[in-house]
Amino acid sequence: MKRKSDKPIKITEVCLRDGSHVMQHQYTEAQVRRVARELDEAGMHYIEVSHGDGLGGSTLQYGKSLVDEMKLIEAAVDECQNSKVAVLLLPGIGTVHELKQAHELGASLVRVATHVTEADVSAQHISMARELGMETLGFLMMAHMAPTEKLVEQAKLMESYGAQAVYVTDSAGALLPQEVKEKIAALRNSLSIEVGFHAHNNLSLAVANTLTAIEEGATRIDGSIRCLGAGAGNAQTEVLLSVLDRMGVNLGIDIYKMMDLAENTVGPMIPRAQEINRGSLVLGYAGVYSSFLLHAERAGQRFGIDSRDILIELGKRKVVGGQEDMILDVAAELAKARKLEV
Amino acid sequence: MVKIKAAIIGSGNIGTDLMYKLERSEVIELTAMIGIDPESDGLKRAKEKGYLAFHNGIQSLKDNPEIADIVFDATSAKTHVRHAKVLAELGKLAIDLTPAARGPFVSPAVKTDAYLNEKNVNMITCGGQATIPIVHAINSVADVSYAEIVATISSKSAGPGTRANIDEFTITTRRGIEEVGGADKGKALIILNPAEPPILMRDTIYCEVKNMDEAAITKSIEQMVETVKEYVPGYRLKQEPLFDGNRVTVFVEVEGAGDYFPIYAGNLDIMTAAATRVAEDFAIHMLEKQSV
Structure with a gap:
């Protein structure tokens, strides 16, 4: 080499x-x-x-x-x-x-x-x-x-x-x-x-x-x-x-x-296989801090929305490392917007 | 109406923004801006507005002690330590916007009449001013065992002072959460976000409580937001509080008044607005004493 x-x-x-x-x-x-x-x-x-x-x-x-x-x-x-x-x-x-x-x-x-x-x-x-x-x-x-x-x-x-x-x-x-x-x-x-x-x-x-x-x-x-x-x-x-x-x-x-x-x-x-699942793929694709993955999955479950939508939205908002509080905030916001649409 | 005279030491960003806030006060008359650089934007603006503008630092107060009863110190922690002594000797009330913390921490939304007898009070930090009122509101109805706050500010609004000593922010804010907010234990995090256009200051407050009561907590928080709004009109909840077991999470956004700073710098605005409000509390107290 x-x-x-x-x-x-x-x-x-x-x-x-x-x-x-x-x-x-x-x-x-x-x-x-x-x-x-x-x-x-x-x-x-x-x-x-x-x-x-x-x-x-x-x-x-x-x-x-x-x-x-x-x-x-x-x-x-x-x-x-x-x-x-x-x-x-x-x-x-x-x-x-x-x-x-x-x-x-x-x-x-x-x-x-x-x-x-x-x-x-x-x-x-x-x-x-x-x-x-x-x-x-x-x-x-x-x-x-x-x-x-x-x-x-x-x-x-x-x-x-x-x-x-x-x-x-x-x-x-x-x-x-x-x-x-x-x-x-x-x-x-x-x-x-x-x-x-x-x-x-x-x-x-x-x-x-x-x-x-x-x-x-x-x-x-x-x-x-x-x-x-x-x-x-x-x-x-x-x-x-x-x-x-x-x-x-x-x-x-x-x-x-x-x-x-x-x-x-x-x-x-290891609690689950460290393969590239859709969540981690979206991290790389949307350019989001890797430790957001599990937090986004939990927030997705809590608010009944796709965690990918949360991650993509976080990417759009140019969220930086450490802003885990944005995950809950964005998830709650997306859930509210969905309800309004229905 | 008679007003209490005040001066600002420190003609940087904070001091200059403070000038615009004090201009609107009904109980405080700003008389002077004191700096050390005659070319500073703050001193130039003060002069244009007709205030006394000194560039020989605190010496100007020693020479002209009659110009102010209340002195705002917007210099640096190190400088304030020196100033605090001089101001005490001159018998002036010091409102300290630096992290020096020679006097007790105050938040104008958390009224403890006790502070009106102090001669030097400290404004904690921007993150503290934005979050401690909420911790206090929750603590007053639910007894907070642990409070953690995350202050996210735009990179553009974080000055060199903050950047050079970010530990001072996290440690001072933690102490404020405990001493003024009333949490048994506190923790503070700060995050700088460089996104363009700059983001508004946002704060997340997590509290673990001993006596969960969703309705009472929500009501107490909403009342507190109204109290803070009296001096920071752009202070608001981003969401309804979230509840999960013994935990409550509150999201706050702070839009500045746009005086000297752009509106995204809610973190700087809340400092000068809170300092103005604290000084007004003192001024009203002084005026009442005078009229007796």
């Missing part, structure tokens, strides 16, 4: 964070311990553990966690010999206080995430994370919603605050391969720090887009084992690793162990 970067590729397994959406934030400590232990044994580089919406995300807006994420972070740190534990922080939801707490419990990497056009809200958190001595990466979410020049401008802001890498985060799983290529190349050419890529599989492009990103020079790569991430999940980690191995890229992660972990540990945990 030809890569436009000679830096090593580092994989972050996100099933214990992005997968928290699918688990409706009901991860038990035993589940987290087992997954973290087996990932560590397989040689995973980083394991992200947090509420699906990042530190402090346990809310009525996003769903309450069964177990306090700090307990889960502590448990994962306890299980890991070599893998590093990462956390996610969305300014506006979590604060530097939760970040400090996670750091004290042993989290050593943080991804500070903002909407693709709002990087300047992350300055405070990025500089604090650096002060704490954490590896600190920027995460520009919903990357499909902004033109590449805007993405570059915002990534540069994060770099200026001290981020050591910036991710193109395809939160809606809406990016097409050509767009990934363009965005990663633009960031690689404009930044002196590493570039990362986080995919969602809503259009069945997660692995393909991730390969494109790697070819273009992305070195920080996310995956979720068995696609255990919001919507249709992320780049399926064990598949991605197998493909990379076939392409001659060995990352030091044991593929058989990852397959076993997927089959024996994660598979039985």
Whole structure:
């Protein structure tokens, strides 16, 4: 495989964070311990553990966690010999206080995430994370919603605050391969720090887009084992690793162990198959934040309307990540409009 | 009619919008706009309107203490800490629109006569002003154990101050939900939405209550919306409240008056409108005392 970067590729397994959406934030400590232990044994580089919406995300807006994420972070740190534990922080939801707490419990990497056009809200958190001595990466979410020049401008802001890498985060799983290529190349050419890529599989492009990103020079790569991430999940980690191995890229992660972990540990945990159903397909098609899926399905049932109509309407209104309250609002509005029509 | 004199420190966006609000007051006479940049739009507009316009900061108040009894501080948290001391020494009432919070939190829709004896009060945050009245309304009839608010504002209306310290927003608003709203425990989220044309400020308030009573809660919320409307005419419910078990969800939209800010910036408007209303409460109280 030809890569436009000679830096090593580092994989972050996100099933214990992005997968928290699918688990409706009901991860038990035993589940987290087992997954973290087996990932560590397989040689995973980083394991992200947090509420699906990042530190402090346990809310009525996003769903309450069964177990306090700090307990889960502590448990994962306890299980890991070599893998590093990462956390996610969305300014506006979590604060530097939760970040400090996670750091004290042993989290050593943080991804500070903002909407693709709002990087300047992350300055405070990025500089604090650096002060704490954490590896600190920027995460520009919903990357499909902004033109590449805007993405570059915002990534540069994060770099200026001290981020050591910036991710193109395809939160809606809406990016097409050509767009990934363009965005990663633009960031690689404009930044002196590493570039990362986080995919969602809503259009069945997660692995393909991730390969494109790697070819273009992305070195920080996310995956979720068995696609255990919001919507249709992320780049399926064990598949991605197998493909990379076939392409001659060995990352030091044991593929058989990852397959076993997927089959024996994660598979039985997942409440329903992480296939691309019509809901997750619509996420990618309409460009809607992947964690909206289950909320939209529930709202659809509650108000007796097709969850696809809710998602499409949210896409039209250019709703951004974190606006889960809009789902109920739009569903109630659509239901009312239907009644008026009858 | 006799009015109470007031001055604004801080000739930025908030201070300037405040000027337009105070212009309409029947009990407050704005006398001066105080800034540090003679070229600022706020000072220019103040001068055009015939107000005193100083650009030497709080020194101007030390030199001319007679120009105001009420002083609005629309500078920054750091600056207000310094100002608070000077204003206390001068015996001026301070209405603090910064996150400094030297004095107690107030929302004019949540009347506690207690605050009329304070010499420095804090206006919490925009999200707090938009949501705490609703939490209080629910709490007063159903006892709120947990309240969570989500404030979504247009990116264009979020100034550099808010952006540089967004944790201050979430933490201060949470405290306001508990201390003024009356929830046992609070949580605040803020989301910036960059859509064009800019969206109006919208707020979602989730409350978990101990004594569910749908009719009483709905009535209390509707009354509260009317109270807030008295000083923010564009404050309204987007939907009827939704009920689910012990949980009530309220959707609010805030359209600004369009004074200095465009109408989408309901978040900024509700701050200046609430500060004006609080100052008027004080002014009426002062005038009553004078007439005795």
